[in-house]
Amino acid sequence: MPASNTFKRNTLRNILWLGLLTGTLDAVAALLLNYKISPLLIFRFIASGVFGKAAFAGAEEMVVAGVLFHYLIAYVFSAAFYLLYPFSYSIFKNKYVVAIVYGGIAWVIMNLIVIPLSQIGPHYIKPMAIITGVCALIICVALPVALIADKKLSKRA
Structure with missing residues (x-):
């Protein structure tokens, strides 16, 4: 098998595992940070980005939709970051700095672009929540x- 096909297959496999990992870690963090709120309500809130207020009136399918949307978003951000990592690393020269910058960018994209454009709409965000x-x-x-990504690139080099 040509090296480029192996590289593409490994990249896809890495992204699939990363999306599962980051989606799970982020979901656990959301549940822990919002421990006073029902997990079902948290995932209904995520579903409300697409379904609006109907997500809170719907049955369990809205919770499932929220979980699926959560993982879809995690996969998109993980894939983008994984693919952009070599470029980002060439600028910052430190994987931890890259992670800090990327985390900030991901927050801005979600909270200042995606959520305001969704059915949720713009809303006030407390400084501590930021x-x-x-x-x-x-x-x-x-x-x-x-x-x-750093480990995989180090192996490849």
């Missing part, structure tokens, strides 16, 4: 992707 949200994304999404 800090905890960015930290959660750095730890649960950006750092795992940076560490794994």
Whole structure:
């Protein structure tokens, strides 16, 4: 098998595992940070980005939709970061700095672009929620992707 096909297959496999890992870590962080709120309500809130208020009136399918949307978003961010990692590393020269920058960018994209454009719409975000949200994304999404991408690139070089 040609080396390029092996590289593409390995990249796809890495992204699939990373999306599962980061989606799970981020979901656990969301549940822990919002421990006073029912997990079902948290995933209904995610589903409300597409379904609006109907997500809170719907049955269990809205919870499932929220979980699926959560993982879809995690996969998109993980794939983008994994693929952009070599470029980002060439700029910052440090995988931890790359993770911090990426976590901040991911928070901005989600909270200042995606959510306001969704059925949820724009809403006030408390400063402490910004800090905890960015930290959660750095730890649960950006750092795992940076560490794994760095390891995979080091092996390839």
